[in-house]
Amino acid sequence: MTEKTAVNMLGESDSLHQQVLASFPLCDVTEDDLTQNPQFCKLLVILAKHMDRTGLTASLKAELEKVSASAEQNLQSQRRQWLHTEVLHRSLQEMIQDRHVRKTEPPDQSMLHETMEKCLLVAECVRQLDPSDTTNQEPPFVLGLTPQNVKELMPADKDVQRMRQALPKHLEKHLREKCLTLLSYYQPEWESESEGLKTVKMSHLSGLLDKEKTRAESLRGTCQENRLLLQRQTQLYISELIKCIQLLQTLILDHRLKIQTDLDGKKLDYLEGKCQLVLQKLKAEMVEVQLDTYTPDSISAHRKIREKLESELKACRADKQTAELKLSSFEMLGEEFKALAEEYCRLRSEIKTKNWALKEFTHVKN
Structure with a gap:
């Protein structure tokens, strides 16, 4: 086998790696080592024609x-x-x-x-x-x-x-x-x-x-070959498993923040829903307390009181509006009218005081 032929075979057939590994079972070499070192693989192919599985010429x-x-x-x-x-x-x-x-x-x-x-x-x-x-x-x-x-x-x-x-x-x-x-x-x-x-x-x-x-010895040899094959497959499996673990670690590190944001959003939605549920429960409790506290008669009396207070509030608002209109008309007259208004208020106060004094004097005299 020439060097060029060996290199072509290495590039064309992956089964050649398995043949090399089978030719040197005592050599601690993996298929990745042969792939990364084609010249070394070519050397092992050439040596396999002059050596047996135990390394003897x-x-x-x-x-x-x-x-x-x-x-x-x-x-x-x-x-x-x-x-x-x-x-x-x-x-x-x-x-x-x-x-x-x-x-x-x-x-x-x-x-x-x-x-x-x-x-x-x-x-x-x-x-x-x-x-x-x-x-x-x-x-x-x-x-x-x-x-x-x-x-x-x-x-x-x-x-x-x-x-x-x-x-x-x-x-x-x-x-x-x-x-x-x-x-x-x-x-x-x-x-x-x-x-x-x-x-x-x-x-x-x-x-x-x-x-x-003879059959037992043949089975023993087969078991030995299967054991070596199992060891090699176990090494390959562990190697692939390590690669998968590294890939998973990369995915976790790259997407942890995004996943955390999604989790936070879902957690916020959950808390909002829970808060709404608590509020609805509080309202239901308040209604239940009101139903337990107020009887139909007290509710009817409160409704009448409310209607009376609302009517009085409406009358007060009308009086307030009338007073505001009068006040605005008085403010239009200026400062002179303000002095007359103050004098009028003073005179009315005096008249009121004197009427009270006269009434008391008359009451005492009688």
């Missing part, structure tokens, strides 16, 4: 696979040997445990199990006293015992020989029972089938278990 990976295959083969060989010995040892121990659980068995089997148990016990003690066959440790000093002292506790040679001749048959029977138990656990519906059919299916059990193991 093609030649190093081939050499590593070759070494790994040899090591894996050796490991599997050692593992098979160890598993063969371990299975045999555990099977013998299980046979001994079954003997202790049953407590009743034929004499020949009882002798076989006793001999086998003594042989296993002596072998375990010898291994504990002389671990040089399996480790580099020095033989421990336990009560002055040596492996040779413990080997003297072995059963008689004829019993051991008889045990070795009969053991394969009993061991095969025990392993067969365990395999049938495993088969029943793996497929419970096969438990009611015949013995021959169970034996045939038991021969295919290892293949079925291998298929299940």
